[in-house]
Amino acid sequence: MQAIVPISSRVREIYQQQFGDPALIVRSPGRINLIGEHTDYNLGFVLPAAIDKAIYIAINKRDDDQILLYAADLDQFYTGNLHALNKSGQQWPDFMLGVVQQLQKAGHVISGFSAVVMGDVPLGAGLSSSAAVECATVFALNELFGLQLARLTMVQTAQKAENEFVGLQCGIMDPFASIFGKEGHVIRLDCRSLDFAYMPFATDAYRIVLFDTGVKHSLASSEYNLRREECEAGVRMIQKTYPQVQSLRDAAPYMVNECLQGGDPIVYNRCRFVVEEINRLQEACDDLINNDLIAFGQKMFATHDGLSRLYAVSCPEADTLVDLVRNRPAVLGARMMGGGFGGCTINLVQKDAVEALIKEVEESYEVSFGRIPKSYMVTIANGTSIVTI
Ligand code: GLA
Numbered sequence: 001m002q003a004i005v006p007i008s009s010r011v012r013e014i015y016q017q018q019f020g021d022p023a024l025i026v027r028s029p030g031r032i033n034l035i036g037e038h039t040d041y042n043l044g045f046v047l048p049a050a051i052d053k054a055i056y057i058a059i060n061k062r063d064d065d066q067i068l069l070y071a072a073d074l075d076q077f078y079t080g081n082l083h084a085l086n087k088s089g090q091q092w093p094d095f096m097l098g099v100v101q102q103l104q105k106a107g108h109v110i111s112g113f114s115a116v117v118m119g120d121v122p123l124g125a126g127l128s129s130s131a132a133v134e135c136a137t138v139f140a141l142n143e144l145f146g147l148q149l150a151r152l153t154m155v156q157t158a159q160k161a162e163n164e165f166v167g168l169q170c171g172i173m174d175p176f177a178s179i180f181g182k183e184g185h186v187i188r189l190d191c192r193s194l195d196f197a198y199m200p201f202a203t204d205a206y207r208i209v210l211f212d213t214g215v216k217h218s219l220a221s222s223e224y225n226l227r228r229e230e231c232e233a234g235v236r237m238i239q240k241t242y243p244q245v246q247s248l249r250d251a252a253p254y255m256v257n258e259c260l261q262g263g264d265p266i267v268y269n270r271c272r273f274v275v276e277e278i279n280r281l282q283e284a285c286d287d288l289i290n291n292d293l294i295a296f297g298q299k300m301f302a303t304h305d306g307l308s309r310l311y312a313v314s315c316p317e318a319d320t321l322v323d324l325v326r327n328r329p330a331v332l333g334a335r336m337m338g339g340g341f342g343g344c345t346i347n348l349v350q351k352d353a354v355e356a357l358i359k360e361v362e363e364s365y366e367v368s369f370g371r372i373p374k375s376y377m378v379t380i381a382n383g384t385s386i387v388t389i
Helices: 007-019 092-105 129-144 151-166 173-180 220-241 253-260 265-289 293-309 316-325 351-369
Strands: 024-033 048-061 066-071 076-081 113-119 185-190 196-200 206-212 331-336 344-350 374-378
Touching: 007 024, 007 048, 007 066, 007 113, 024 129, 024 173, 048 129, 048 173, 048 374, 066 092, 076 092, 092 113, 092 129, 092 151, 113 129, 129 151, 129 173, 151 173, 173 185, 196 265, 206 351, 220 253, 220 265, 253 265, 265 293, 293 316, 293 331, 293 344, 316 331, 316 344, 316 351, 344 351, 351 374
Parallel strands: 066 113
Antiparallel strands: 024 048, 048 113, 048 185, 066 076, 185 196, 206 344, 206 374, 331 344
16 A cells, blocks of 8 residues: 655655755645634624645745745746736735735845645635635745744735735635634634634534535635625615614624615625624524534524525535535534635534435435535644644
8 A cells, every 4th residue: 555645745855856955844724614604804703713634835045036936736836026026827826925925015024935835725615725825825934034923913914915916805714714723623703803712613423524516616706805895885874874883793683674674685685694694603602612513503504595595605506515415414504615606515414424425415416417526524623833744
């Protein structure tokens, strides 16, 4: 049998072949989110966790201003200059260049560097491979150049890189989960105050299973930014009556009904979902505290229905994957996860039933869509760190 070489060793070897010895290797994980979707940029709560699938970066300084990057999984190179940061046209380098730009904006001085990036976070599957690349980059550059950034600053740097360089107006959840993840725990993050608490997530009897729609969310960026604008439009309407409301986090359901019902139905539906979802998450956290995963799972289904009908970010493939597991006692909860328009569904499944469930879902999905969906079993892992080999 062939021994499986860990990615951290492979990334080092590839770096050695391309550039010489790396100064360090950093691992930054992808994320799941149990509940609380599209609530981060509305300054509500989220409940994500880092997973055991990650991006690895091997890196070292250069003594000029060049940036040399190699994405080993894609076999693609990028060459650029620290002082001429433009979009690469290749996507993956942009996540790294955006971080460099943010560091420069914050007044940090770095030299050129070379890096190899690779990993096992499925791309375009809603597991935040992009945030993982950004977080690995900022963590690695911080270490390499002794920038002394706090973890939260790294999170904010990664988010701004995505907002300002890549152009997705995403919230803080993905980089926060990647950097702050803790094995066996979900993170209850208040996206307004940035206070957070680790909550144990017992997965002894249950497994977290992801079914991948296989739909790459090409619409995601424009539709995502549009959702954000629709929420902001709702806030402006509510403010006319309740000026204290700064974001949907501050809005109670009665305010949404009073100020938005009868107006633009799209804005009403979007805001209603977000306000309901913020409350649902808090109740779901009570379920966790009471160890009532059955009630927790029901809320996941309710979230899916809201995302699909009110927030309109699901797709037929994700709806089907959720419908296929509904009303099965072995599945406590399921819903589409992340920004939407494709990606994965997250399912909380009784351990002993996982194998049979995967088989049945594969067969039924193939009948509907002509292809077998990939499935991933994930466990909750630690956040960004240096890897010692
Ligand atoms: C994407 C964004 C996050 C969050 C989710 C939806 O993953 O990057 O900030 O808004 O969508 O919850």
